[in-house]
Amino acid sequence: MRGKLSSVERRIVEILQRDGRASYSEMGKSLGMTHVAVRKHVMRLIEEGVMKVSACLSPRALDLRHAVVLIEASDDKSISKIIEKFRDCPRLIFLSRLIGGNNLIAIMVAEDINVLESITSVCALRTAEGVRRSEVIVGSSIVYPEYLPIRIVERSEVPCGADCGSCGRFKEGLCPGCPAFLHYKGSL
Numbered sequence: 001m002r003g004k005l006s007s008v009e010r011r012i013v014e015i016l017q018r019d020g021r022a023s024y025s026e027m028g029k030s031l032g033m034t035h036v037a038v039r040k041h042v043m044r045l046i047e048e049g050v051m052k053v054s055a056c057l058s059p060r061a062l063d064l065r066h067a068v069v070l071i072e073a074s075d076d077k078s079i080s081k082i083i084e085k086f087r088d089c090p091r092l093i094f095l096s097r098l099i100g101g102n103n104l105i106a107i108m109v110a111e112d113i114n115v116l117e118s119i120t121s122v123c124a125l126r127t128a129e130g131v132r133r134s135e136v137i138v139g140s141s142i143v144y145p146e147y148l149p150i151r152i153v154e155r156s157e158v159p160c161g162a163d164c165g166s167c168g169r170f171k172e173g174l175c176p177g178c179p180a181f182l183h184y185k186g187s188l
Contacts, residue, residue, distance in 0.1 A: 009050075012041055013051060057150040058147050059142050060141065060146070062188070064109045064110065065111070066108065066138075067116050067119075067120055067138045068105065069105070069107075070134060070137075071105075071126060073103070073130045075130070079102045083097075088160075089159055091109055091178070093109055093148050093149055095107075114175060115175050116138060122167060122175075152179070153180045156180065156182060157180065158177075158181050164177035164178050165177075165183060
């Protein structure tokens with residue numbers, strides 16, 4: 001494992017966090033380096049799995065809501081199954097195991113309060129097999145960071161296997177379905 005970033009790498013990451021489209025030449029001028037040297041640093045960071053340059057979205061601009069979901073599972077095997085089932089959920093922006101037991105914390109986004117209710121009650125982490133207890137905390141607005149890794153996905157199969165088409169909330173228009181669902185009716 002690598003350990004830490006060099007001062008040059010830290011400055012490169014800082015520039016890219018401000019503007020992910022900054023060119024190697026622009027970064028080189030700012031750092032007093034050639035664009036070739038900057039490119040080598042960037043490529044090394046990417047190849048070593050230290051950094052990824054990607055598009056993030058503003059939940060405020062998209063008027064999205066969020067919820068924190070705390071999960072206590074019955075055992076380690078259940079935690080592993082839950083992670084596997086939901087790791088590709090397009091509404092999931094953060095998932096982590098917690099120290100001290102079989103616990104998870106997740107942060108999820110949704111188009112409105114009705115969708116939050118759907119993803120925290122009907123088709124949710126907290127209804128997965130092996131969940132002993134759960135708690136949902138609904139947020140009002142995300143203050144920081146301004147941009148989040150909200151996934152835009154190809155519409156075909158719902159990653160967790162839920163059947164949005166047969167869901168009562170989808171049929172009643174209370175939920176647009178999963179953004180991966182072929183007949184998704186939402187803004188993502």
